[in-house]
Amino acid sequence: MKKLMLGNEAIARGAYEAGVRVVSAYPGTPSTEVSECIAKYDEVYAEWAPNEKVACEVAVGASYAGARSMVCMKHVGVNVAADPIFTAAYTGVNGGMVILAADDPGMHSSQNEQDTRFYARSAHIPMLEPADSAEAKEFTKLAFALSEEYDTPVFVRTTTRLAHSQSFVEEAPREEVPLRPYVKDVSKYTMMPSSAIGRHVAVEAREDRLAADVNGFDINREEMRGTETGIICSGVVYQYVREALPDASVLKLGIVYPLALEKARAFAKKVKRLIVVEELEPFIENQLKAHGIPCEGKSIFSKQGELSVALIREKLLGVKAEERKLDLPVRPPVMCAGCPHRGVFYILGKLKLTVSADIGCYTLGAQPPLAAVDTVLCMGASVGIAHGFEKARGREQSEHTVAVIGDSTFIHSGITGIINAVYNKSNITLIILDNSTTGMTGHQQHPATGLTLKQEPAKILDIVALCKTVGCDSVRVVDSYDLAEVEKAVKEEVARDGVSVIVAKRPCALLDRHYPPACTVEDCRKCGMCFRLGCPAIEKQADGSARINASLCVGCGLCAKVCRFGAIKEGKR
Amino acid sequence: MKANILIVGVGGQGTLLASRVLGALAEIEGSDCKLSEVHGMSQRGGSVVTHVKIAPEVMSPIVGVGDADVILAFEELEALRYINYLKKGGTVVVNTQRILPMPVITGARSYPEDILDELNGAAGKVIALDALAIAEKVGELRSVNVVMLGALAAHLGVPFEKIDAALKAAVKPKLYDINRRALECGYNAREDI
Secondary structure, eight states, X not given: OEEEEEHHHHHHHHHHHTTOOEEEXXXXXXXXXXXXXXXXXXXSEEEEXXXXXXXHHHHHHHHHTTOOEEEEEEHXXXXXXXXXXXXXXXXXXXXXXXXXXXXXXXXXXXXXXXXXXXXXXXXXXXXEOXXXXXXXXXXHHHHHHHHHHHTSOEEEEEEHXXXXXXXXXXXXXXXXXXXXXXXXXXXXXXXXXXHHHHHHHHHHHHHHHHHHHGGGOTTSEEEOOOSSEEEEEETTHHHHHHHHOTTSEEEEESEEESOOHHHHHHHHHHXXXXXXXXXXXXXXXXXXXXXXXXXXXXXXXXXXXXXOHHHHHHHHHOOOOOOOOOOOOOOOXXXXXXXXXXXXXXXXXXXXXEEEOOSSGGGGGGSTTTOOOOBOOSTTHHHHHHHHHHHHHOHHHHTTXXXXXXXXXXXXXXXXXXHHHHHTTOOOEEEEEEOSSBTTTTOBOOTTTSBOTTOOBOOOOOHHHHHHHTTOSEEEEEETTOHXXXXXXXXXXXXXXXXXXXXXXXXXXXXXXXXXXXXXXXXXXXXXXXXXXXXXXXXEOTTSOEEEOTTTOOOOOHHHHHOTTSOEEOOOO | OOEEEEEEEETTSOHHHHHHHHHHHHHHHTOEEEEEOOOGGGGTTSEEEEEEEEESSOOOSSOOTTOEEEEEESSHHHHHHTGGGEEEEEXXXXXXXXXXXXXXXXXXXXXXXXXXXXXXXXXXXXXXXXXXXXXXXXXXXXXXXHHHHHHHHHHHTXXXXXXXXXXXXXXXXXXXXXXXXXXXXXXXXXXXX
């Protein structure tokens, strides 16, 4: 029976049908649902790892041990996992291994729009790119087969529009793939110079073989129509091309690395004008040109953002859809009403501190009116950046600087940063915003929540004890809702020498929805203090007074605490 | 059945559920269908848009500018924000509820007053209803999305039994009864202006 499935769900289904046994991942939009979907299959072991590097190593280990395995991550996660990935290309696999990497052109939920296809080329790992959910399932199965046939991990690359679109998929039963025997083989699995020299040769030989074979793969599909224009494309862009240019001939690439160069060369000869339509970098275009296949691409299309049917029509047909210019108030994402991060950022702004923040919901602390964030770079960077600020500008700087990180991000890659700060005699203050979940990606478990991806009970990482153990000079816990306590703690800790950690604790407001009644306003003096919280439930009336939208308010009482005139009252149970 | 529908609203209003009911409807109708959703950061109270395309064969999962037969808007300002996606002569089904965006909350901007006029000027037809008030009567404030879905189905001429079956397929069994009431109220609540 056909079933509507998200691209991510289809990848999970494909892995399941291919007999995958072990899946490890760290959540990251737009890849998260692959792991959540696969966790529902009892036959598959699936876990959240603390970060993508660890997750990748788990998948590599399972593959060496003879199981089919998969690791899932977003594009920036590939940077974190790059170390094991590059050398896993040398060792190759035992059981088939798939690396799911989800790119985010247009940055719907990311800090950059890097093009993961370059990792495939750089690490010499083949990469498949499906164009809809049905292909997502089939290509994932094929990836496992190719992995074993060519003795290499295989990338499946998606983009946001594939990962988060639903289309019909035909389900098939799971193929039970037996464990392959594990045989100790130092020349293959122990990468040190003497053995890696031999494996580098094997990598190149395998890549040469695959580069020749891909010309015969039917997932690289030539669709001849008119001879005026020929388009080379892959992934969801194929759908845009077909809709925008129904008469154009298309070479649809199912495998984007290595490229089917001979197939492309033959296709080029059949059309008058050859255009590569690809999102982000000229990855395909430049390789074609380097191999003497003349084509156009980035001279027509931008390297930034997403493509669309309209954009392809505009650039290639000169047809532009009429658009009215609208000047409307923007609606950026905001911290939810009752978000425990809000009060902390309010205090940081009030104290005019330099704030190095991190990746998560609390990145929203950079938005007005809180506007309390100076830097955001990558997962875990807040700690190192605060340390770097101090080493560059001295103790005077760290007296008015804090690093801010979430619990999941701290475990992901903040721990090594704090160890570095302790070791190198830093005087930084780190605030861990502990909301007991991985918030932004949709409430995934992590090592400090007490549950696994399969929702089974687990040991709970004690963040306070961990910080004490690695040698932090002061570790204290505050309630994120208690503004006075947060302010006192921050003032004391930035003044204190040594490495300080403040764990600001309060579960995410979306986790337990048994809210107290909404707050109310009486005799508002229109001072505007409460508006500085940036709470979506507090609305400014035409006369400048505050009104609390009872349908949005969750009764956290933060506004009652900042109102100097006592005009806002917490709702009474 | 053939329709390009853009569902717009504010993160948290339930555009995902609405699109999944329409997906289930396509499944029942035996049509091809693609849905495109928003997850992650954009969901946090921001402007959200979900694409629904139903046709014998669907290629791109995204509804383009000037390509939507219907805009189903859960909030007034969001209806206007995406008006360029509407086809000439297309229909806007809009909830007259207003959710103030941050620049309005902080007083940096004011909420546009003439949105329904603007919509009427741009669309072939505007169906406006106070879905929040209807949801309140139903007894579940969070059922605004399903009320709106009911109004959309009535506009599209989908028999109630069909959209009801789609709803049943898409929601958890324990939430079906209250949502069915919301669907019915929305289906019968059309108020053309």
